[in-house]
Amino acid sequence: MSTSTSAILGLIFLGLANASVFLMFKLWGYPFDKETHTSSAPRSLMLLHRFIGYAYAILYVFMMWHMVPRLWNYQVELPPRTVAHLMLGITIGVLILIKIAILRFFRHFEEAMPYIGTCLLICTYLLIGLSVPFTFREAALRTQTMAFSEEGIARTRRLLENAGLPEEAPLDQLASKRKLRDGQHVLQRKCVVCHDLRTILAKPRTPTDWVRLVNRMAIKPMIGEPIYQEEEWSVSAYLIAITPDIQTSVRQQRQAQMRADEAKAAAQIVTFVMEAEMEAETEIDTTTADTYDEAEAQALFEDKCSQCHALTDVEDYPPRSEEETNEMVSRMIDNGLYLEGEEIELITRYINENYLDSE
Numbered sequence: 001m002s003t004s005t006s007a008i009l010g011l012i013f014l015g016l017a018n019a020s021v022f023l024m025f026k027l028w029g030y031p032f033d034k035e036t037h038t039s040s041a042p043r044s045l046m047l048l049h050r051f052i053g054y055a056y057a058i059l060y061v062f063m064m065w066h067m068v069p070r071l072w073n074y075q076v077e078l079p080p081r082t083v084a085h086l087m088l089g090i091t092i093g094v095l096i097l098i099k100i101a102i103l104r105f106f107r108h109f110e111e112a113m114p115y116i117g118t119c120l121l122i123c124t125y126l127l128i129g130l131s132v133p134f135t136f137r138e139a140a141l142r143t144q145t146m147a148f149s150e151e152g153i154a155r156t157r158r159l160l161e162n163a164g165l166p167e168e169a170p171l172d173q174l175a176s177k178r179k180l181r182d183g184q185h186v187l188q189r190k191c192v193v194c195h196d197l198r199t200i201l202a203k204p205r206t207p208t209d210w211v212r213l214v215n216r217m218a219i220k221p222m223i224g225e226p227i228y229q230e231e232e233w234s235v236s237a238y239l240i241a242i243t244p245d246i247q248t249s250v251r252q253q254r255q256a257q258m259r260a261d262e263a264k265a266a267a268q269i270v271t272f273v274m275e276a277e278m279e280a281e282t283e284i285d286t287t288t289a290d291t292y293d294e295a296e297a298q299a300l301f302e303d304k305c306s307q308c309h310a311l312t313d314v315e316d317y318p319p320r321s322e323e324e325t326n327e328m329v330s331r332m333i334d335n336g337l338y339l340e341g342e343e344i345e346l347i348t349r350y351i352n353e354n355y356l357d358s359e
Contacts, residue, residue, distance in 0.1 A: 007135040009063060010128045016056040017124040021117045023049045028114055057096055064089060081130055088127040095120050148177050148241075156180075156241040159307060163207035163240060165233060174237040183238025186231045191217070204308040206337055210239040243308050297350035300343055308337065318355045325351050 027049060030041035039046070067089070099116050102109045157175035165171070173179050205213065214236045218227040227235070302311060319325040329348050333339060339347070 004135065006063070006066075007132045009059065010132045013056070013059050013063070014124055014128045016052055016059065017121050020049065020052045020056055021121040023052065024114060024117050053099075057100075060092060060096065064093070085127065085130050088123050088130070092120060092123045092127065095123065148180060152241055152244075153177070153180075155244075155306070156237060159207045159240055160237060163236070164211045165236070169233050174233055175241075179234050180238050180241055182231070183234035183236070183241075186227065186235040187238060190227050190231070191235065204243045205239075206307050207240045207243075210243075211236045214239070244310050292346070292349060294350065294353075297346040301347050301350050304337060304339065304343070304347065305332070308332070314351065314355050319351065320356075322348075322352055322356070325356065 023045065027039060027041045027045060030039050032039045095116055099113065099120075102113065102116075153175050157171060160169075160171045160175055165174075214227075214232050218232045305311060305314070319328055325348055329339075329344060329351075333344075
């Protein structure tokens with residue numbers, strides 16, 4: 001069951017809960033004979049209330065039938081929101097059983113029915129509140145992502161050529177909206193069996209790293225349905241496609257929390273690069289400036305830096321000093337971008353000469 005279908009059923013479930021409880025409040029306003037356990041309420045309203053109650057219980061069983069097996073397949077500790085969702089679902093099931101038991105066998109507890117119905121309504125609101133808003137937010141973000149745009153698809157198709165996929169992989173099909181949607185569904189249905197999405201999407205990776213990571217996860221033994229080869233290709237393509245969005249998310253978090261720890265780690269690499277440059281200047285007669293080819297540096301910059309994010313990111317957020325450029329390049333290396341020493345010098349110099357913000 002897809003997330004959109006689950007959200008629609010959740011809203012219907014909430015609507016049935018509201019209709020059942022508020023109709024119950026109306027029915028309990030009619031005179032009630034405690035000795036015979038009969039109400040003077042119109043029979044049509046009684047039947048309507050019974051029908052809504054049955055529909056609520058049937059829909060609950062249907063949703064649990066689809067959701068519980070997914071939880072059973074988890075091999076790691078459940079995320080907190082999932083645990084809360086599960087506890088509320090169990091509570092609703094217990095309340096439904098109690099309500100049915102009172103109606104069938106323990107009619108002397110019938111006066112407690114309004115309280116049980118109110119508890120059911122509260123639990124239903126909490127249950128839907130923990131899931132449906134996140135589904136709609138995901139759908140809204142999906143329309144804003146560049147992964148499914150024409151530009152994003154073209155970028156994905158270009159990167160797939162050097163991502164390390166086997167020759168038989170249909171690259172043109174993988175770089176299509178349909179296959180990217182398939183990859184998204186695989187990520188949401190199968191990858192979360194062992195991993196929280198926050199762990200999977202914690203940081204951007206190069207196309208080759210995504211392919212290797214998915215392949216490594218696919219061949220591991222797992223409880224549940226395995227990831228087949230075509231699904232492995234499609235989820236790899238999807239992860240490559242959304243890497244710019246992951247990069248944006250990471251950048252926003254970095255700006256919000258400051259980059260103290262990451263800057264310390266990057267400083268070691270920067271120091272090494274600067275010391276290597278100084279040593280090269282003293283031992284080699286021809287300096288880097290003499291052998292610097294701007295066209296070669298531009299091609300290298302566009303090829304390497306576009307693997308994880310859009311090139312316009314450098315234009316929108318240019319470095320303000322050479323030290324900040326060094327930190328930025330070092331951070332990309334720390335995120336998985338592989339560069340030779342000479343490539344680091346070329347990209348760093350190209351950024352300094354073309355994007356450095358002098359203000």
